[in-house]
Amino acid sequence: MSEFDDINERGLVLVGCGRMGGAMLKGWLARGLQPGSVTVIDPKLAPEWQDKGLRVNAPLPDNAAVLVLAVKPQMMADALGEVPSLTDTLVVSVAAGTTIATYEATFPNAAVVRVMPNTPSAIGQGISALIGNHRATAADLDLAEALMRAVGRVVRLDSEDQMDAVTGLSGSGPAYVFHMIEAMAQAGEAEGLSPDLALELARMTVAGAGALAIDADEDPAVLRENVTSPGGTTAAGLRVLMDAQDGLRPLMTRTVAAAAERGRELGRNGK
Numbered sequence: 001m002s003e004f005d006d007i008n009e010r011g012l013v014l015v016g017c018g019r020m021g022g023a024m025l026k027g028w029l030a031r032g033l034q035p036g037s038v039t040v041i042d043p044k045l046a047p048e049w050q051d052k053g054l055r056v057n058a059p060l061p062d063n064a065a066v067l068v069l070a071v072k073p074q075m076m077a078d079a080l081g082e083v084p085s086l087t088d089t090l091v092v093s094v095a096a097g098t099t100i101a102t103y104e105a106t107f108p109n110a111a112v113v114r115v116m117p118n119t120p121s122a123i124g125q126g127i128s129a130l131i132g133n134h135r136a137t138a139a140d141l142d143l144a145e146a147l148m149r150a151v152g153r154v155v156r157l158d159s160e161d162q163m164d165a166v167t168g169l170s171g172s173g174p175a176y177v178f179h180m181i182e183a184m185a186q187a188g189e190a191e192g193l194s195p196d197l198a199l200e201l202a203r204m205t206v207a208g209a210g211a212l213a214i215d216a217d218e219d220p221a222v223l224r225e226n227v228t229s230p231g232g233t234t235a236a237g238l239r240v241l242m243d244a245q246d247g248l249r250p251l252m253t254r255t256v257a258a259a260a261e262r263g264r265e266l267g268r269n270g271k
């Protein structure tokens with residue numbers, strides 16, 4: 001008995017198997033989804049997926065349990081045009097911006113769940129937020145949640161309006177953190193460290209701090225204070241980083257706002 005029994009019997013269709021679709025598929029197969037029950041539609045499927053026993057660019061099953069849409073928002077109209085009408089198939093989309101109403105226009109009777117995952121899903125460390133349409137039952141939401149739990153944690157939203165903020169924070173967020181690693185490494189180089197040493201120190205500092213933030217009982221603010229000796233080095237650094245005008249907080253506010261606004265724009269016009 002597996003959480004994917006119904007899917008193994010009726011099938012899952014994955015439209016778009018790039019970075020996000022591929023990361024999810026990896027997690028599902030590791031959690032017991034049978035490759036033969038998965039139909040992957042992707043005109044440019046990476047070679048790594050060709051010999052895994054998946055149904056690649058094959059005719060779609062009549063009554064698949066789930067249709068997962070993981071193409072770029074700009075390609076969504078084309079992709080939706082290629083999917084025949086569905087009977088009793090849960091539609092799950094991970095696309096940024098594209099609204100539930102867009103999927104309802106194509107599949108008027110379908111239960112739809114919109115999800116925002118992130119790329120740490122590739123190593124089972126993602127976080128996904130999800131929300132369903134009015135046709136999505138508790139069982140539909142549970143199924144979507146089980147799929148996303150295969151690649152990390154899951155939170156449920158109260159309203160679709162929250163999705164663009166989620167996208168700007170946790171969907172895009174890994175890129176901010178990777179840039180922070182780059183910036184910290186460059187700053188170490190500016191202080192005379194070799195590029196390799198600076199990158200190793202920056203990468204492990206971010207990874208370790210992230211792991212501690214998850215593991216510890218204390219808030220991040222307390223963990224920060226634990227590093228900060230009065231009159232010490234961290235206090236000197238944080239005076240710059242936490243400057244009310246020029247510090248990270250106003251910069252991050254503008255960063256997340258810009259990403260969320262782009263999500264809203266994609267939702268309005270799909271481009």
Ligand SMILES: NC(=O)C1=CN([C@@H]2O[C@H](COP(=O)(O)OP(=O)(O)OC[C@H]3O[C@@H](n4cnc5c(N)ncnc54)[C@H](O)[C@@H]3O)[C@@H](O)[C@H]2O)C=CC1
Pocket residue numbers: 015016017018019020021041042043044045070071072073075078079082094095096116117118119171172
């Ligand atoms: N990459 C990320 O960090 C995240 C991406 N997303 C969402 O996931 C979706 C996919 O993004 P990525 O995986 O990064 O893009 P990607 O470019 O890596 O993958 C998209 C895949 O779709 C395929 N494709 C294009 N047109 C198609 C069509 N008509 N039918 C079937 N397949 C088609 C492409 O060949 C490609 O393999 C986007 O909507 C994005 O907003 C969501 C959260 C995080």
Ligand SMILES: O=C(O)[C@@H]1CCC=N1
Pocket residue numbers: 096167171172
């Ligand atoms: O950049 C993007 O539009 C996608 C959505 C969230 C992360 N990547």
